[in-house]
Amino acid sequence: MNPLTENEIRSSFVNASKREVAQASLPDLSALDWERLEYLGWRDSKRPLGYAVVVIDDVPRGIILRAAPPASALGGRRRSAICAWxxxxxxxxxxxLYVAKRGGAAGRNGDTIGTLICTEFACSSNVRRKPTFTELGSDEPSAREEFIERRVAGVQSRSTKFVAAI
Known part of the structure; x- marks a missing residue:
């Protein structure tokens, strides 16, 4: 992913009001390893919000997501789940579980879409981890590289499709 500026990020949001965009907290952009990101994702430290920015047709598109309360807050225990991205x-x-209102009139009328995403938006590092032998079925370095490339392409595709659906 190419580095983005604060202005590019703030102007990319497709499902947010001007007030929500102005109140959005941003990560430390200078500390990011942009070459190892398929999308930019981060959590708001003060509110139950997450943010994600993907590049669609060379244009950054951002969304604001609301995090569901943790199961422990609802009296239950947290269950394991697989990130959809x-x-x-x-x-x-x-x-x-993150839920985003749709852009435009649909979002203003309360239409939302949700999915399971890594709580800390760690997908880019997860897809780059060394695959287990069970996942890969081989210890060959070339097979490992191909496997990681497929996973990187998969997270790019799935995150882009979700944001485009907003």
């Missing part, structure tokens, strides 16, 4: 079968404990 990275589909990592190893990192299943830190996945949350």
């Amino acid at each position: 990275c589909e990592d079968p190893i990192e299943t404990k830190d996945v949350s």
Whole structure:
């Protein structure tokens, strides 16, 4: 992913009011390893919100997501789940339901769409981890590289499709 500026990020949101965009917290953009990101995702430290920005047809498109309350807050225990974006079968404990209002009139009328995403938006690192022998069926370095490339392409595709559906 190419580095984005604060202005590019703030102007990319397709499902937010001007007030929501102005109130959005941003990560430290200078600390990010942009070459190892398929999308930019982060959580708001003060509110139950998440943000994601993907590039669609060379244009950044951002969304604001509302995190569902953790199961422990509802009196239950947290269940394992697989992130719909990275589909990592190893990192299943830190996945949350995120819901985003749709853009335009549909969103203003309350239409939303949700999915399971890594709570801390760690998909880019998850898809780059060394695959287990069970996942790969081989220890060959070339097979490992191809497997990781497929996973990277998959998270790009699935995150882009979700944002485009907003």
